[in-house]
Amino acid sequence: MKKLNKLSLLTFTILASKLLTSCGGVPEETSTVGKESKVFAVGEVLEMVAKENDVTRTLYTKAIVGKGKKQGMKFDEDWRKDDIEAGPLPALFLRGVATSIKKSPVPLGLYLGSDYPVNAANKFIGKQANLFEKIKVDQKPQFFYDEEQKLHTAMFADLAGAGACVSCHNDHKQSPKTDWELGDVMGATTWQYPKDSLTYKETVDVLKSYADGTVDIYKQYLKEIGEFKESDKPEIGKKWPEEGNFLPSAEVFLDSVKKLSSYETMKHLVVSK
Ligand code: HEC
Structure with a gap:
């Protein structure tokens, strides 16, 4: 705490x-x-x-x-x-938050992605996939302007901060990766405005x-x-x-x-x- x-x-x-x-x-x-x-x-x-x-x-x-x-x-x-x-x-709690924000008048976007996602729909593509490679190396946030969507975008490492993250993902039948360890960069949250x-x-x-x-x-x-x-x-x-x-x-x-x-x-x- x-x-x-x-x-x-x-x-x-x-x-x-x-x-x-x-x-x-x-x-x-x-x-x-x-x-x-x-x-x-x-x-x-x-x-x-x-x-x-x-x-x-x-x-x-x-x-x-x-x-x-x-x-x-x-x-x-x-x-x-x-x-x-x-x-x-x-992850679904986070999705719930994102959905609720989307319904509000605030134009803030939130997305949780990964390169080895349990849910294929959460796989990073394009520029975000490239930047995620960097995040995995140094865990530093990445900022860029998404020309296509016309949105300022920031990505932050999502770390395996609890044993529950690792065990659940490794054991999940749909997980393409089964050797996650505590402290790994499991994904990133992408925020847009x-x-x-x-x-x-x-x-x-x-x-x-x-x-x-x-x-x-x-x-x-x-x-x-x-x-x-x-x-x-x-x-x-x-x-x-x-x-x-x-x-x-x-x-x-x-x-x-x-x-x-x-x-x-x-x-x-x-x-x-
Ligand atoms: C009890 C199981 C469980 C736990 C605990 C859990 N996850 Fe997940 N996680 C999932 C499932 C299932 C999904 C796919 C949800 C969906 O349908 O989008 C997911 C989605 C994700 C994603 C998006 C990419 C993907 O895999 O689809 C990331 C990143 C992620 N989790 C990281 C974490 C982190 C970090 C923690 C701990 C803070 C954590 N998870 C805890 C089961 C779990």
Whole structure:
């Protein structure tokens, strides 16, 4: 958990220093549109939201899926089917977030791909496939402008950060690779946005649409549990699977995500500006 807090602190530091710079009357290089000056480069914003995603994804994978499985909870790729009483796998949790963002007015795109995907539809092609080769070597993010889609694009390594990532992919019957190891670059998250710079409000909206997306998919999971007929339903409330057959409520889950991330803090800063 300490590591996660450090990440949020980093986001916070970036935001705070940006704000101080702009309040201190230092002229911004970027153009001023309307009343709000464009202060964030698209790469910076995508980096921030990618970090929020790391925090959320790790929390979901370790505290819900990893610990939940030990309590006998099930997670399945077909979790939405009526006859399957299970929750979403981490990748499908992410897909749920992406779908929710797509429905929002925020033009943010999110995709999880790999060169050895369990689901062939997740295989990187073209420029993203080339850049993924680089990411596998140095694990550094890659930024480029996708001319065809007219979208600013950023790719971030998706690491095997938990034993559950490795064992599930290696054992999966559709997996084209069965020797994943802890710490491997298993894939990358690709983020896209149409503009090259964002105002504070647009930046907050991007972070908020991501957070709203996580709540959205988490609530869908809890709703699915409500419809379980055969399985033992976990008690939903304040406790986590670590303590037994429990799942945090959407509020408790979001609260943890918020504690580990920092968009709320930023919202305050923007409002008091
Ligand atoms: C219990 C099984 C399971 C666990 C745990 C799991 N995955 Fe997956 N993962 C899958 C399945 C199944 C898919 C394909 C989902 C789909 O239909 O798109 C997938 C998709 C992915 C993809 C997209 C490319 C592909 O393989 O289709 C990446 C990258 C990925 N997972 C990485 C991870 C990482 C990193 C972790 C740990 C943080 C993790 N997975 C945990 C089963 C799992």
